[in-house]
Amino acid sequence: MNNNLKEQVLRSSGVNVLKCMRCGKCSGTCPSYDEMEYHPHQFVYMVEKGDIETLMESKSIYKCLTCFACVERCPRGVEPAKVVEAVRLATIRKQGNNHLIPDAIPEMLDEDLPQQAIVTAFRKYTK
Amino acid sequence: MQKIGVFVCHCGTNIAATVDVKAVAEALSHEAGVVISQEYQYMCSEAGQNLVKDAIKEHGLTGVVICSCSPRMHENTFRKAAAAAGLNPYLVEIANIREQCSWIHKDIATATEKAIILGKAAIAKVHLNTPLVAGESPVAKRALVIGGGIAGIQTALDIAEAGFEVDIVEKEATIGGKMAQIDKTFPTLDCAACILTPKMVEASQNEKITIHSYSEVSAVKGFIGNFTATIKKKRRFVDETKCTGCGACTEVCPMQKVPNAFNLGLNNRGAVYIPFAQAVPKVATIDANYCLKLRKGDVNEKVCGKCAAACTVGAINYHQQDEYIEQKYGAIVVATGFNPIKLDKYDEFAYNQCPDVVTSLELERLMNAAGPNGGTLLRPSDKTHPHKIVFVQCVGSRCDDSKGKPYCSKICCMYTAKHAMLIREKYPDTEVYVFYIDVRTPGKNFDEFYRRAVEQYNVHYIKGMVGKVTPKADGTIDVQASDLLSNEQLHIDADMVVLATAIEPDKTARPLATMLTTQMDTNDFFTEAHAKLRPVESATAGIFLSGACQGPKDIPETVAQASAAASKAIGLLVKDSITCNPCVAHSNELMCNGCSACEKVCPYGAITYQDKEFRTPYRTTVMRRVASVNPAVCQGCGACTVACPSGAMDLNGFSNSQIMAEVDAICK
Numbered sequence: 001m002n003n004n005l006k007e008q009v010l011r012s013s014g015v016n017v018l019k020c021m022r023c024g025k026c027s028g029t030c031p032s033y034d035e036m037e038y039h040p041h042q043f044v045y046m047v048e049k050g051d052i053e054t055l056m057e058s059k060s061i062y063k064c065l066t067c068f069a070c071v072e073r074c075p076r077g078v079e080p081a082k083v084v085e086a087v088r089l090a091t092i093r094k095q096g097n098n099h100l101i102p103d104a105i106p107e108m109l110d111e112d113l114p115q116q117a118i119v120t121a122f123r124k125y126t127k
Numbered sequence: 128m129q130k131i132g133v134f135v136c137h138c139g140t141n142i143a144a145t146v147d148v149k150a151v152a153e154a155l156s157h158e159a160g161v162v163i164s165q166e167y168q169y170m171c172s173e174a175g176q177n178l179v180k181d182a183i184k185e186h187g188l189t190g191v192v193i194c195s196c197s198p199r200m201h202e203n204t205f206r207k208a209a210a211a212a213g214l215n216p217y218l219v220e221i222a223n224i225r226e227q228c229s230w231i232h233k234d235i236a237t238a239t240e241k242a243i244i245l246g247k248a249a250i251a252k253v254h255l256n257t258p259l260v261a262g263e264s265p266v267a268k269r270a271l272v273i274g275g276g277i278a279g280i281q282t283a284l285d286i287a288e289a290g291f292e293v294d295i296v297e298k299e300a301t302i303g304g305k306m307a308q309i310d311k312t313f314p315t316l317d318c319a320a321c322i323l324t325p326k327m328v329e330a331s332q333n334e335k336i337t338i339h340s341y342s343e344v345s346a347v348k349g350f351i352g353n354f355t356a357t358i359k360k361k362r363r364f365v366d367e368t369k370c371t372g373c374g375a376c377t378e379v380c381p382m383q384k385v386p387n388a389f390n391l392g393l394n395n396r397g398a399v400y401i402p403f404a405q406a407v408p409k410v411a412t413i414d415a416n417y418c419l420k421l422r423k424g425d426v427n428e429k430v431c432g433k434c435a436a437a438c439t440v441g442a443i444n445y446h447q448q449d450e451y452i453e454q455k456y457g458a459i460v461v462a463t464g465f466n467p468i469k470l471d472k473y474d475e476f477a478y479n480q481c482p483d484v485v486t487s488l489e490l491e492r493l494m495n496a497a498g499p500n501g502g503t504l505l506r507p508s509d510k511t512h513p514h515k516i517v518f519v520q521c522v523g524s525r526c527d528d529s530k531g532k533p534y535c536s537k538i539c540c541m542y543t544a545k546h547a548m549l550i551r552e553k554y555p556d557t558e559v560y561v562f563y564i565d566v567r568t569p570g571k572n573f574d575e576f577y578r579r580a581v582e583q584y585n586v587h588y589i590k591g592m593v594g595k596v597t598p599k600a601d602g603t604i605d606v607q608a609s610d611l612l613s614n615e616q617l618h619i620d621a622d623m624v625v626l627a628t629a630i631e632p633d634k635t636a637r638p639l640a641t642m643l644t645t646q647m648d649t650n651d652f653f654t655e656a657h658a659k660l661r662p663v664e665s666a667t668a669g670i671f672l673s674g675a676c677q678g679p680k681d682i683p684e685t686v687a688q689a690s691a692a693a694s695k696a697i698g699l700l701v702k703d704s705i706t707c708n709p710c711v712a713h714s715n716e717l718m719c720n721g722c723s724a725c726e727k728v729c730p731y732g733a734i735t736y737q738d739k740e741f742r743t744p745y746r747t748t749v750m751r752r753v754a755s756v757n758p759a760v761c762q763g764c765g766a767c768t769v770a771c772p773s774g775a776m777d778l779n780g781f782s783n784s785q786i787m788a789e790v791d792a793i794c795k
Contacts, residue, residue: 029594077527
């Protein structure tokens with residue numbers, strides 16, 4: 001359990017995970033459910049437990065469409081999509097890890113990609 | 128010379144843990160007039176009360192100050208103790224050092240300081256207290272029951288049994304309420320009508336009970352033992368005394384496209400109707416919104432009139448007007464009941480889109496032998512047998528405030544198990560799924576009942592919630608839900624979806640609470656006088672609570688509470704008179720300038736003005752208009768003392784000088 005990470009996710013999402021009553025309506029309504037390894041209700045529960053790293057390593061954080069169906073329908077007003085977004089942010093903000101290696105760039109290059117996007121990507125994904 | 132005794136209570140650790148009670152007793156012992164200052168662990172106990180009594184006798188005390196809990200809790204206890212020792216009970220003052228001090232402060236030093244100040248204020252007041260003698264007022268031997276559901280019927284029957292007159296006021300055309308609409312009752316599965324309708328008949332045949340159906344309470348005045356209520360009998364365009372309930376008018380009415388409210392709009396009825404076969408009173412009512420003649424505006428015009436022609440006893444009266452009845456009551460019982468909530472906010476369940484998505488109460492009607500399909504369960508859309516039915520629990524219950532009701536509606540788990548079981552029993556080829564968050568079955572034989580649904584009837588209980596309901600072109604309904612235990616998302620191709628809709632208090636409850644000056648909680652349920660120890664009394668004396676108007680309840684609980692409320696009302700009605708509160712207002716006629724400000728603010732109508740002759744110098748007299756208070760009607764709220772610009776109005780026991788003395792003591 002990583003308390004700092006949990007604190008960061010709670011703060012950046014603004015979500016009170018303790019309001020959850022474990023009904024699973026968020027997962028019942030999620031259009032990306034089958035794509036996800038961890039489902040919306042699991043995000044809420046695992047953040048409550050402080051098990052953030054597992055979520056950060058999962059592809060699930062990129063499968064959420066941010067359609068906010070779960071936010072709209074949660075009976076308790078928990079807002080699971082905001083939790084997913086916060087975990088995604090925690091991954092992006094991870095210090096000391098280069099997500100983009102300059103040598104790998106030429107292979108990824110696309111004619112249609114604006115140069116500014118590459119510059120921005122470097123600024124964002126390298127530290 | 129005043130001799131005041133101060134008694135500081137520890138309340139176990141309730142006060143003593145946060146307030147230094149010894150320091151309080153010591154500090155207050157130095158106040159002027161204080162001859163004895165003691166502390167004790169439980170002042171309300173027998174031993175504690177004896178401490179007070181002994182001190183009154185031994186020191187000849189002229190005033191007593193108790194530093195303890197709220198006066199709402201034990202003021203009466205100590206007043207009685209003082210009276211037993213020969214001291215006028217109104218010479219006792221309470222300083223609330225628990226609710227207003229120890230419970231809300233954490234720091235001992237500041238809490239102790241505040242406790243001392245509150246004690247000083249009470250001592251300053253008791254210096255000015257005067258002995259008061261309580262008067263008596265008579266009790267009207269008649270009870271009013273507002274609401275004619277099972278709660279109101281049971282209360283009325285019990286009060287009538289004790290020999291008192293009871294009036295039931297019911298806003299619908301028949302008594303019976305929600306229970307009349309229900310098919311079977313849990314956990315015994317006996318038919319609701321079979322056990323309710325005999326009670327309805329009993330109520331109508333009881334000589335002591337008067338049923339005002341299609342009526343509303345439009346005004347209530349007075350106080351415990353002496354309420355005056357105005358009952359508005361809405362015009363039903365049928366003479367109740369003549370109508371025999373034969374139903375001839377309902378058959379000839381050409382306007383047969385009125386949504387049948389008793390069947391929740393699942394079928395139609397005529398503009399003139401009798402809600403159901405066993406209605407009490409069995410009298411027809413014309414719905415003026417649909418009647419071809421009444422809609423015209425001018426009833427003398429030659430339109431329709433078929434019902435009047437068909438009626439052999441001449442009961443139809445298109446000229447009928449609302450009637451107002453004024454009646455005196457000693458006690459009032461509120462039994463306004465509940466309704467399922469509106470489902471407009473929950474688009475995900477497609478309730479407004481698809482006729483085959485129904486509420487549980489609608490399912491009751493669909494399955495009822497007297498319902499729109501004669502008891503055969505058919506889909507409302509195409510009248511075919513459903514083969515796969517999905518039940519959704521907690522629709523609108525247990526929600527965040529913005530999404531629905533924050534409370535558990537309590538009855539849904541059990542009636543859903545009942546529905547599932549009945550369907551599996553009658554139609555074994557039907558698959559039944561229940562999506563639940565928790566199954567809550569506290570109650571006698573309740574969990575056994577739910578287990579029977581699972582084990583004996585093979586109802587599929589799935590832990591999870593339905594997220595989305597989508598009606599499809601082929602007439603089936605796609606139910607998308609999560610199954611939390613197998614951690615997967617399900618799609619069920621259902622024929623019908625039943626929503627266990629949250630329940631809320633009836634809309635008439637809030638205006639009624641204002642009329643009765645009783646309290647409600649934020650959900651519009653009536654608040655009981657004490658959550659544990661006075662569950663059927665409201666905080667307003669003489670007003671009692673029965674059934675779901677106080678909180679969600681099933682039928683056995685409602686009946687139990689109805690009888691409890693009746694016994695409390697009977698306890699009041701058997702008295703010939705009740706002791707009045709002597710802390711009432713009085714007007715100093717010499718200071719009164721006749722402005723009428725007090726008369727306007729008085730919520731009880733206790734103040735009247737009269738012209739009175741006053742002597743002036745040189746043997747002359749002058750006529751002046753002055754206020755006078757009827758002490759039997761005054762409730763001592765003090766509104767007039769605040770409104771009076773000349774300071775002529777004063778309240779016994781809370782006089783202007785007493786209040787100012789308290790304020791001075793606090794600010795010193």
